[in-house]
Amino acid sequence: MTGKKYKSFVFLLACFLLCLNVFSQNRKVIPYNSGWSFVKDSSNNLSSIVNLNKPWQKVRIPHTWNAYDVMDDTPGYYRGTGVYKNTIHLNDLSVGKRIFLQFEAAGQEAQLLINRQQIKDHKGGYTQFIAEIGPFLQKGKDNEVILIVTNKFNENLPPLSADFTFFGGLYRKIAIIETSETYFEDHNFGANGIYITTPKVDSSQAKVNVVAQIKNSSNQQKELKLRNAIYSREGIEISFSETRILLKQNETKRFEQALEVKNPRLWSPQSPNLYRLKTQLIDSDGNVLDEINNPLAFRWYFFNEDKVFLLNGKPLKLIGASRHQDFKNMGNAVPDDLQIEDVSLLKEMGGNFLRVAHYPQTKSVLEACDSLGIITSIEIPIVNEITESEEFTQNSLHMQQEMIRQYYNHPSVVIWGYMNEVLLRPKFNNNKERQKIYFENIRILAQKLENLTKKEDPSRFTMIAHHGNFNLYNQVGLNHISDIVGWNLYPGWYGGKIEDFGRQLDQIHKDLKEKPLLVTEYGADVDPRINVANPIRFDKSIEYGIAYHQGYIKDILSRPFVAGAMAWNLADFSSETREETMPHINNKGLLTLDRQAKDTYWLYRTRFNDKPIVKISNWINRATVSDTNFSVQSINVYSNLNKLELFVNDKTVEAATVNDNIANWKTTLLNGKNKVLVRGYSNGGQLFADSTTIVLNLLPASLKSYDFRKPLLMSFGDTRSYTDTLGYVWLPEKEFAFGSWGYVGGKALFRENAPRQKYGVDKNIIGTEEDPLYQTQRMGLNKLIFDVPRGTYHIEFLFAEFNDEQTKLLYNLTGNENQDEKWNLSENLFDIKINGKRVIRDLNVAKESGYFTALQKSITAKSKAKGLIIEFDAQKGEPLINAIKISKIK
Template sequence: MMRSSGALALLALALPAAAQEARVVTTLDTGWRFLNDDAPDAHVPTFDDAQWPVVSVPHTWNRVGYYHHALGGTNSAETVDKRQGAGWYRLHFPTPPASAGKRHWLEFDAASRVAKIWLNGTYLGEHRGGFSRFRLDATAAMRASGDNVLVVRVDNSQPKADGPTADVLPLTGDFFVHGGLYRPVRLVSTAPLHIDLADFGGPGIRATTASASTDNASIDVAVRVANDGTRPAKASVRIALVDADGREAAATTVPTTLAAGKGGEVTARLDVAKPHLWQGTTAPYLYDLIVQVVQANGAISDALRQPYGIRTMAFDPDRGFLLNGQPYRLRGVGYHQDRDGKGWAISREDVAEDIATLREMGANSIRLTHYQHGQDVHDLANRAGMVVWDEIPLVSAWTLGGKREADPALVANAKAQLTELIRQNENHAASAIWGIANEVDFGNSLPAFLTGGTDGKELDPLPLLAELQAVAKREDPSRPTALATCCEGRLFGSDIEIPITAPAADLGGANRYFGWYFGAAGDLGPHLDGLRAKRPQQPLAVTEYGAGGALTIHTDNVMGAPVDSRGAAQPEEYESYIHETALAQLDARPWLYATWLWNSFDFATTVRTEGDAQDINTKGIIAYDHKTRKDAFYFYKANWNPAPMVHITGKRYANRAYRVTDIKVYSNTSSTDLMLNGRSLGAKSDCPQKICVWSGVTLDEGTNALVARGSHSGGMVEDQAAWTLAPETARVMVIDAGALVAGKGNGRVLGSDNWFEGGSATSLDTPANYGKPSVPAEIGGTQERDALATYRTGSFAYNVPVPAGRYRVTLWFATSSTQQPGTFEVKSGNKTLLRQFQPTIPTEKAVAEAKRFTIAAQDRIALDFVAGAGDARVSMIEIERLR
């Protein structure tokens, strides 16, 4: 239950023995009892909690999000817990030995989202905000010896007007706010003269690199010191910078006098000759900044040690991000802190695994979204050299209940959370940017799940943003502010009003999902050019881009039909397509200071029923288990990590629908050879964007063993995949026309729309929306409803590769009662198959009909659908080889 912190062991490396006793940190992790409900009298010390389950902290009761398959996670419909509301924690712990005259503070790294704390029946206080570290002075309530009873009530209720969390950000968002004590809890004991612990959860030490080069560096240090004793105190503050070998690189001592019960701040400058600079992922060198409070008699009354990296950072609208004066392109990811089976109660080891995974991919930056993240990820980012964007949870909404202006309490909460964010993270070398908002520029285009009872027409975020900008500049003028926008420059209807928010911060950031929620994939680059032209002096980044990718949903052609960004049709291959097209456009614009893809890992939300998951945002390039890598992960690894690698895409699409297919391999090697069942399909060299494609490969009936071998100067790397082409599938090819993802066949494998030219894809089904599934149309006359619901329409052609032979071709047409009359023709070469054809228009539910033909082919079957009085259409094409 009570364990000495590892921080003390670190201090022992550089501090004298007397200092090791100056501050005692006790971890309170085991022996807690928890109630997943409200219990109004639970704060009373004698309350009987014997029936409450015993838990360890970090802890959350929430489990949210699961897949409809066994890949990528362990949550299930039976194990999820989405309850939001009150929960209680109770802990008995002994007063530490030798506590006489000590000051005691309870330190919570996070408690979501509102916490009230009692010790031995004494109410210590409340913290409003689920993401920041906070401390409460527990000295008066601590017993001199023996048992203490710590009680914490948390409440993660979804904010609503006049509710208990109405003034606590975030008010909304596409992520789930877990409840509980999901980060560590500690007891911090100090002498009366100590480094100030009432510093908005910060260390009481502020260090800023004023200048740095390879020749010298200057670091400004400010230390807040508190005298909680009953007499004035003369003391000195010793500040030292110690290098990785334990040698002092710079040191100074500053005298101070503090009145009884008062605090003060001492400042100093450290000058470092020939400093080791923190150079990002190439050389993330860290010193130790050690601060000691020394009493007049020479005794050390408090001491603290923090890793510190010497670096300069700058942002230029033309040169991008500059690290130590040199251009350094930030290539990164967005990151949420939850994972399957744990929710937000993750360990330092979990975070270290995530950092290692992202470094394997080659990322050098993380956008910590959409709230303050813990000290573990900051510390590990420092050590890995990953540049960080920090952010507060001002997400999309700042009013409730139809109000046009933010309540004063909400404004105060936003400012408090920003102050905590800065105070707690400003000494991290990795922290580069203070994010003050995310997507507060929806205007009246706000999605239904985010509205909060307002239409957005008269909501103006600029006054709140101005206040936050002022807070950030007051707290830390050394770093720029930024915000991520959603909507400026997008094409909306004439009734949509969008506030322009980008000028409210120093840096611009654009969340843009071209090819997913709007527009075409190729629109991203020109759109960014337009934003830059509007504000040529403001550095610009892409803060989110991407697409959903379902592990068990696949397509044969990413252009087969529009993606269903609200529903099921979210194939893994389409996610890769969006990232491939986006990266080409981003790399062509070196003036962008950063790009952060969305998202690193799948994460929990309760507004989505999409892809092959429930309550999961599947835009991660790694699954919710934080282990299962999607194809897009390897695309970035090939482009961002120079270590030689090859990866065959589409491994999870193992049961293939078509005999002829393209095979795509991500490879950063100089030459890549592809083998199919032991025979070479040829080698490819220097593939554009590290994407090697073997087009029109004919698969063997049965098992297809694929081996990709990449040659490089140091040897060879290899990847393997196994596909199957069932004999019946090889004999009968079924094309689900108008479908990005083929419908489930009635006992057979169907392929998605492919080998077409022209026309457009549509469906008889009502499309899905946030959290609401699609509504399937009822279709009579068929056992293949899913396949016949979609269709291709207009004037279009199919050119289907087949071996020479005779084929029975069956064309299926499904038509609803709302179809307008109009004839069309279907041809195959010079032969007219259907002349002035009008599919049957039913009076009630949709009906299906089929037309069959025999066609002789040499190497392909050509089908031309020609509009006449009406658009041509086809719902499904069966091609059966005749023996």
């Protein structure tokens, strides 16, 4: 979506959401996001916490204390207590009102104190909670508000573990709510007490049921009128219902009304027609005591006998992505406009489905889905494992109930979920009898959640998402509880081949025909800095990511029994325990952590959005070796047109046919900047085009002619090119040949038995942002020869040593839980000579910097007639090198 279109959409959506939040004069919602102070405190003593003498930091909500420590090189992040402090002044106008504080979320547990009195506890980091504070406020005084929040591990609170970061803090909005003494509420579950269903919908008529829970907190009986009215998007009232009701003193009671709409405009991804339902509570004098507005849409959906999803009677393949809620340098304290933009990017991509994973997210996301026609599932964070305790069970059930009641009125929601990969880390592997009991307790919890969900909302589907171990889930009995079974499948990534995905789909369908099949996760790590000519599994390259997604898209679309599929993930997200080329980030996203589109995003945009588009690949910085001032390079262009024309440096290149949304050329690029233009015509004859500049740095086979305007950069043990933070491109290693340059001898670090990445390591390298340069290595080399012209050169050696250790695969989704990674490397000691002169003596990388830590050694040297000859002499073990940078000084 262009910036202009996006701003227009956000403005229109904001106007619509404003309509939904217009309250009567007796219900006021006042933002309460400024004026807060914050301090960390690890004390478990309540008295100590509220009497802190530490310096307080001024913060604005949303806020998290983990925005930066999750990205540093120190393992772990702060999981402890944070204290927030503010004041509320009770004025004369508020006297006689009911006053509440509404917190959209606090990660993961919270205690609310007013004037040092503890009035509310809340467990769970992803749902809203509401506390009545009026009785604790003093008139004419600045009343102290303290919220104690903790994200420390709690074995009785999901999630216990997961491939995402458990950010702490008040990371969603806060509001003060004022109401009359009689008002709508369901505050035990953080909800507003209005529940809307559409039990009958077709194109000619729709029936609407509204349940309103009302509380009369006064000491008098109240005779009132309950009024519901439906408004079109244009603001025209098209249906209403009024009922006289009676509430005793201090009574909370539910009331139900029915409405009808003739010839409703149906809601769908193509036409997301939204109505507004206004619910009012009116006293005998006609005064509106309370008013709440909710979105309303008319649609019906089901799975047919072939388990194909139908919306409004028409088959619809559900295509989209899952989403986590964090953003670069913000953690999960992300403002609403960026949250809404995520949904608009999904819509622009052609997606019609969002899996809100693995926890409830801000209401702004669901409101955007309602407005844009994005169908959603939403789930609670029971991930990987459970605790076999009554407290864990009750917390899980309460979370599910909170989620359902808080998001009940979003027409985009069609699925409630409650478990994800819950058998991924089975406990008691060494005690099979005890493990059977554990598995049975998981099944019992799943059944309780299923029963609760169906009781709360029988109109929507339920879902559990499994990883690829079909037989284990079947054995435990989890394949037959929920309406839908989602499958998180990764053939061709965590194991196997891309081609195995289709076969796995066929087998699941054969073995579980009675259930709709959703692929709830699939994806491959894509590091946009890495390119490769011959992609292989786990190289993290753009090219492998494209091949992976192309294969999956074909298999998904060619199988009608696959009701839908959600790419994992819409955007990269924080996962502090991950290492690999981008430490602390799961980079399977179609967008980067700061929402820059990767090539994989453009593949989906051109495949699933019918609007014509031409988009040149993001690979615009390149380097290679060539004996001439040009090189034949591959250029990918993503498009949904049939044929495209390519122009390079204002010269025409032959047209290419678009196959599977990619047109490819092998064409000549010159050393330096190359102007690239691609254009094509739609079936209606309209021109569409894209242009860019590709910068190519050519290094000659003989460096005698190289001008060194850019440094020579080489990554050893690597077959990939890498673009660093300065935009420089590091070449994959090159073996020396007579009359040329490169390495002599040795071997690339290669782990034959590694289940994932074979070459190099995928561990976090401490002390650098350029991890890929230090993760591959050439060992046992004899020398490096660079036939550079005479001059003085700055040579920077990059080293990292890897110790002998065994690492359990944290996220092994192959279905084989018994694989781990191991490499055997010994300590190495060696000297380095340049043109016969010893410049580094007794280098012990591990001793000098530690294992998995970046070490740079810089040397200034003069070349001789034969250039630079760098020799490696082993004293113990083997010499090694990870990368080298050579710059000419003069």
